[in-house]
Amino acid sequence: MNVRRLVVANWKMNKTAAETADYIDAFVVQLPSLPRDVEIVLAPPFTSICRAAAKREGSRVRLGAQTMHWELHGAFTGEISAPMLREFGVSHVILGHSERRAHCNETDRTVNLKVHTALEQSLIPIVAVGETLEQRRAGVTDDHVVAQTRAAFDGVDAGALAGVVIAYEPIWAIGTGENCEPAEANRVMATIRSSLQGLRETPILYGGSMNTGNVASYATQPDINGGLIGGASLDPDGFAQLIRSAASPP
Ligand code: PEP
Numbered sequence: 330m331n332v333r334r335l336v337v338a339n340w341k342m343n344k345t346a347a348e349t350a351d352y353i354d355a356f357v358v359q360l361p362s363l364p365r366d367v368e369i370v371l372a373p374p375f376t377s378i379c380r381a382a383a384k385r386e387g388s389r390v391r392l393g394a395q396t397m398h399w400e401l402h403g404a405f406t407g408e409i410s411a412p413m414l415r416e417f418g419v420s421h422v423i424l425g426h427s428e429r430r431a432h433c434n435e436t437d438r439t440v441n442l443k444v445h446t447a448l449e450q451s452l453i454p455i456v457a458v459g460e461t462l463e464q465r466r467a468g469v470t471d472d473h474v475v476a477q478t479r480a481a482f483d484g485v486d487a488g489a490l491a492g493v494v495i496a497y498e499p500i501w502a503i504g505t506g507e508n509c510e511p512a513e514a515n516r517v518m519a520t521i522r523s524s525l526q527g528l529r530e531t532p533i534l535y536g537g538s539m540n541t542g543n544v545a546s547y548a549t550q551p552d553i554n555g556g557l558i559g560g561a562s563l564d565p566d567g568f569a570q571l572i573r574s575a576a577s578p579p
Contacts, residue, residue, distance in 0.1 A: 340559075367575055399446045420453055441480055455534070456478070478524050491529075495532075496536045508537055534557045548574065556575060
């Protein structure tokens with residue numbers, strides 16, 4: 330199985346456009362020392378995307394958005410559409426992040442609508458799935474993430490699934506410093522991979538308190554193809570160090 334690797338920085342609601350410019354200046358000079366086999370995606374806030382697009386030009390850094398609407402235009406105050414993102418060279422979009430599911434009414438249904446729009450608009454969806462601590466304790470983790478995965482990709486051809494990305498993010502591990510054990514994360518991710526036909530070559534990322542100290546122990550797991558990183562992506566040197574440790578095992 331030859332699955333591509335990627336590391337995605339989810340900055341959430343952090344960094345002004347000026348801070349974004351400083352970050353990318355500091356980050357791109359490190360690119361020659363980073364492994365070539367790891368795709369790098371930065372997902373800044375919408376207000377920084379234009380600046381980020383100019384700053385990363387000519388480098389191998391790719392741009393992601395943290396969400397988008399499923400409609401292409403219209404009366405949706407405060408929303409952003411796929412064509413608006415494409416205009417600035419955005420290639421990836423995070424969909425169904427647990428913070429948006431919890432605070433912004435994101436549901437399996439809206440994630441599915443957005444996945445279809447993303448694929449139609451040539452954006453790569455990064456679909457986040459994951460269980461709460463209560464669900465883990467109740468022993469329903471696998472059922473929950475499988476149901477989220479199947480709902481997200483409902484109606485998508487199996488042939489298109491190699492072109493999407495899934496992030497397994499146990500909610501109890503996000504921003505808490507309590508990462509899921511790599512072997513357990515790998516087990517859940519193998520379950521996600523076998524939940525639909527067509528996911529054999531789909532990158533599945535781990536997310537949840539990943540950092541420079543623990544990333545290597547995830548990188549050696551067979552069903553983990555990279556990471557979706559929140560807090561540890563906010564410092565350009567630390568993020569570069571994390572990517573160095575996320576390379577494929579020799
Ligand atoms: C995230 O929000 O996607 C995430 C994984 O955050 P953190 O790395 O801070 O746990």
